[in-house]
Structure formats: C-alpha cells, structure tokens
Amino acid sequence: MHFSVVIPAYNEASTIREIAIAALTYTPHVVVIDDGSSDNTAQLVQDLDIILIKHEQNKGKAAALASGIHASLELGVDAVITLDADGQHKTVDIGRFVETAQQFPDEIIIGSRLWDKHAFPRKRYLANKFANFWISWAAGRAVDDSQSGFRLYPTTLLQKLNISINRNKGFVLESEIIIHAAHLGYPCRSIQIDAIYHTDARPSHFRSVTDILFITRMVAGQLLLRGLYPAGLYRYLIHPHLKKTRIYQTGIIGLLVFLLSIIIMLATGLLTLLLLFSRNIILARSPCQSAQAGKLLVLGRRLRSGQPDHDYQQRLLRACHLLKSSADMEVLIVGGFTDGSVLSESAAGKQFLEQQGISTSRIQIEEGSTHTLENFRLIYKTLLNTTEPVTLITSRYHLGRSHDIANGFAIKHTLCGAEDYFIFNLPNLVHLFSEAFFLHWYWTAKFIGKLTRSQFILQRISNPTD
Missing domain, CATH: 3.90.550.10 (Spore Coat Polysaccharide Biosynthesis Protein SpsA; Chain A)
Known part of the structure; x- marks a missing residue:
C-alpha cells in the first residue's frame, strides 16, 4: 500500500x-x-x-x-x-x-x-x-x-x-x-x-x-x-446491543417483544424505564457483600486488543482481593469468544489473575457464552447442584441487570461491585440508562412469557420452573 x-x-x-x-x-x-x-x-x-x-x-x-x-x-x-x-x-x-x-x-x-x-x-x-x-x-x-x-x-x-x-x-x-x-x-x-x-x-x-x-x-x-436522524441513533446506541442478545437471535418473537417494551415505555411516559434506572442507581451504590467461602463469579467483558479493558480489570482485581483474603475461595470466570478474538474473555481473565499470583487450580472458566443473558444460562447449568450462594462480581453500573437475571435463573448470589464505590459521571450514567433499557426489555419478555406460558421465551431468559 x-x-x-x-x-x-x-x-x-x-x-x-x-x-x-x-x-x-x-x-x-x-x-x-x-x-x-x-x-x-x-x-x-x-x-x-x-x-x-x-x-x-x-x-x-x-x-x-x-x-x-x-x-x-x-x-x-x-x-x-x-x-x-x-x-x-x-x-x-x-x-x-x-x-x-x-x-x-x-x-x-x-x-x-x-x-x-x-x-x-x-x-x-x-x-x-x-x-x-x-x-x-x-x-x-x-x-x-x-x-x-x-x-x-x-x-x-x-x-x-x-x-x-x-x-x-x-x-x-x-x-x-x-x-x-x-x-x-x-x-x-x-x-x-x-x-x-x-x-x-x-x-x-x-x-x-x-x-x-x-x-x-x-x-x-x-x-x-436529517430530521434528528433517529435511524442513526438506533444504529449507534441500540442495534449493536441487540445483536449481542439472545432475544435478538430468537427472530421475530424477540423483536416483537422489543417493540412492545418500547410501547410500554412510551405509554407510561418513560416512568417504567425511570423506575428501573433509579433502582439501578440504588444497587450500583450498594456495598460489596461477599461470602466468607465458596465460589466467586466474575462476568467477563469484550476484550480490547486481546486484553481485559479497564472495567474488566476492575472486576478481576476485586476477585483477586477476595481470593487472597480466603484460601477456601474459588472463582468462575464466564465469557466466550467475541469480536473475532482468538482468546476468550474468560481465558484472558484467567491469565490476568495468574499474573496477580492466583493459583490456576482456583480458577475455572466458561467459554461458551457471549453476552449477559447467555452468561447466566450457562452459569445456571454449571451451578445446578450448588446450594451455597455465589458472590457475583461485576461493574457497579451492571449490578442491577445482573441481579435480576441471576434471580430469573434462580441462582443464589450476593452482589459485589468491582469498584470501591459508584462515581456519578456521564459515562456511568449512560451505562446505567442503557442497562435500564435492556432490563426493561428483559422484564417485558419475562412478563409475556409467563402470561402466554411460552416455554420458548422462558427457557431463553430464565429458569421456567421458577
């Protein structure tokens, strides 16, 4: 060239x-x-x-x-x-x-x-x-x-x-x-x-x-x-996230539920969305609650140039601190191959923890999931026979959605934010709003699934026997 x-x-x-x-x-x-x-x-x-x-x-x-x-x-x-x-x-x-x-x-x-x-x-x-x-x-x-x-x-x-x-x-x-x-x-x-x-x-x-x-x-x-270019806002802010979700991959049903979620937001004057947003803020500010023993659960994130980005590193460092505080703890890192990476999110997380001095024998990885909903579906199968609650570690802006989906799959857990405290700044508030948007979609899908008794929907977003 x-x-x-x-x-x-x-x-x-x-x-x-x-x-x-x-x-x-x-x-x-x-x-x-x-x-x-x-x-x-x-x-x-x-x-x-x-x-x-x-x-x-x-x-x-x-x-x-x-x-x-x-x-x-x-x-x-x-x-x-x-x-x-x-x-x-x-x-x-x-x-x-x-x-x-x-x-x-x-x-x-x-x-x-x-x-x-x-x-x-x-x-x-x-x-x-x-x-x-x-x-x-x-x-x-x-x-x-x-x-x-x-x-x-x-x-x-x-x-x-x-x-x-x-x-x-x-x-x-x-x-x-x-x-x-x-x-x-x-x-x-x-x-x-x-x-x-x-x-x-x-x-x-x-x-x-x-x-x-x-x-x-x-x-x-x-x-x-361009008339405020609503198509541009959709392509930038919404469509990339839809492509990462299992509901999007269910085809016409997932898209119909998405449209219904939008209609509910508008019909309530965005009240339902703002309620979820407010609840996300409350959970984002909640103190870390970790079990004294048992298993830690770290949610992966898309890699940057094959390496964990800052938010992912914060999650891993929180897990590292807890692992070093108790020799009885183990960690499960979830996250598969995303964006064409040759290294899975969980494998990159494992390497990071090993560099921090954590023994390989205490680290378990799951490489089959590529987004939050899929993370928890496979976590549910992995922890099927676990009776003790796991400590769920993720970014503070992500705690609300993770908490609700974990409950949907009947996963016993406590929440632990990756950061020491939640910082009110523009990027974090945008994250919280985005999380509320997709959480609204999740709850709409769950409501429709239960209302229609659709196993097709429920099996994809929750434990249908719950």
Whole structure:
C-alpha cells in the first residue's frame, strides 16, 4: 500500500524534526504543513526529503490538514495518514495502521486512546466521551475516539468529500469527515494506541470546552438536516446491543417483544424505564457483600486488543482481593469468544489473575457464552447442584441487570461491585440508562412469557420452573 503521512504543525520546534524523520522510515511521502508558526518549525525540517508547505499566517488545523491532503492526492497514494506534531503519537504505530487498512481498505482507521481513562486528563476524557456520543449519533455508527488526530483515510473517500474549509473549522473538520464518510459508506475502525502526555509539552491547541461546543454545533446542524436522524441513533446506541442478545437471535418473537417494551415505555411516559434506572442507581451504590467461602463469579467483558479493558480489570482485581483474603475461595470466570478474538474473555481473565499470583487450580472458566443473558444460562447449568450462594462480581453500573437475571435463573448470589464505590459521571450514567433499557426489555419478555406460558421465551431468559 502506498501512503503519505501528513503532519500539521504550529509552533512545534521541539518535536517536529524527530517526528518527520521517524515518519520517513515508513514512507518517502511525508508532508509537513507549517501553519504560520512564530518559531523555527519550518527551518528545522526544510533540509529533509519531505514536502514542506508553509502558510504565511495561522489558518487553523482544518486548513493545514486540507493543504496536506491535497498535496497527498497529487502524489497518487492509496491512503493518507495524519498525525499530530506534538509527540503525542508514536510513529511506530504507523505499521499497525497500514496492516489494518490492508484488511479493511474502505474504512477510516482511528487510533483510539480512551481505552485507558486513567492515562487521560479527566477533563479531556469527559469532553471526548461527550463528543463521541453526538458524532456517533450523526454518523449512525459507534466512534471510539472521535478527537484522535492519528488516522488513516483511504484516498477513495478523500476524493469524494466536499467539505468547506474556514478558520473556524479548527478541530471540527476531523469530526465532520467522520460523519460524511459514514453516509458515503466508509465506517470507522479503531485500533488501540497509547495516550501520551509529556509534562514539559506546550499547552494543547485543543480547547476542551470551546472546541467541543463548535463540534456540537456542527453535529446539531447535521442532525437537524436529517430530521434528528433517529435511524442513526438506533444504529449507534441500540442495534449493536441487540445483536449481542439472545432475544435478538430468537427472530421475530424477540423483536416483537422489543417493540412492545418500547410501547410500554412510551405509554407510561418513560416512568417504567425511570423506575428501573433509579433502582439501578440504588444497587450500583450498594456495598460489596461477599461470602466468607465458596465460589466467586466474575462476568467477563469484550476484550480490547486481546486484553481485559479497564472495567474488566476492575472486576478481576476485586476477585483477586477476595481470593487472597480466603484460601477456601474459588472463582468462575464466564465469557466466550467475541469480536473475532482468538482468546476468550474468560481465558484472558484467567491469565490476568495468574499474573496477580492466583493459583490456576482456583480458577475455572466458561467459554461458551457471549453476552449477559447467555452468561447466566450457562452459569445456571454449571451451578445446578450448588446450594451455597455465589458472590457475583461485576461493574457497579451492571449490578442491577445482573441481579435480576441471576434471580430469573434462580441462582443464589450476593452482589459485589468491582469498584470501591459508584462515581456519578456521564459515562456511568449512560451505562446505567442503557442497562435500564435492556432490563426493561428483559422484564417485558419475562412478563409475556409467563402470561402466554411460552416455554420458548422462558427457557431463553430464565429458569421456567421458577
């Protein structure tokens, strides 16, 4: 694959030369745009075998990217990689971008940094998550890190885009490209990269509040043009979760129950949904109640680059703490193969616990389930003859739904939140709302199953003899 690397730079004298030289080891087509710098950014790279574009005055990141992309298209490359000039992106990741693009040539590849929220400044993290929601809605597809400047664009997409450029575009352009690309049939695919923040780095040009407001205004305009684009909200927020559920896989019956659940929500003025949401908050704040002996039950999560993500690690660390506090305890980790991973969720969890010093003999795994409902169906079969309650460990926002489904399968349990306490922030509240939505669907299915005495439904969502 022939590709260029575009590096917009504004007063980046301390880092630009090192980054440009590193990029040249991957491609001869490196384009640096000096966007009206007041330092010697341009002079530091003018002797390198690169394309150097100089703006006489600072025009903003959007204009710099546009200049670099235009120059790249004239080179006839297959793809354009953009990265920031401040040293926050590792050029060694360029090879991973290219490898991913070769597998998915008609997709935008984005380097996602939000997988480890503790490595991210809290204000920036929350601002990015806020932007992700609106951009994902407008695009109709989930976008993991909409504000990452480390990207790969296929040139077939860039040739089709018709987006105006002005000084106020700034950081808005990259978000706008995602939305237009999705409507042209070019989705985004994320690869995990590190979030790097040097203590001696110059202040970021990204203004968390101001630029997010500009981005939100742009997205609002896009949504209004499409009548608020309800189909996009469904595709982003609801459809991916439906695909993970067994009810979805039951076909027309599951979908009819889903529609009935929506009707009940609307008919009650969302009261039933809000009641479940409130109850989820109460359970999320409940103290950890673990048995002194017996079995721990850890619910797996989808892996990130083959490894447990932060929330999954929190669950495993809670289990590790309890296992070390009692030699009589054992743990069952549930979770199969998801998202094409060669390692199951439970196997990855087992490896993590072994690295924490937990003996293999105390760890049992279940690899046949791929979502919460299926987790508990197989747990019920595994623990069929168990009389003692198990300690159910999961993220605090997930306790409510897990508790009700465990009760549905008549699994004796106590609840133990993975985190020490529940934090009221936007991501957790979104999680709680999503959990309430799917819990509403679960209770609707259970009610219909019992009302109609449908073993077809009940056997899939509960212990029908309960």
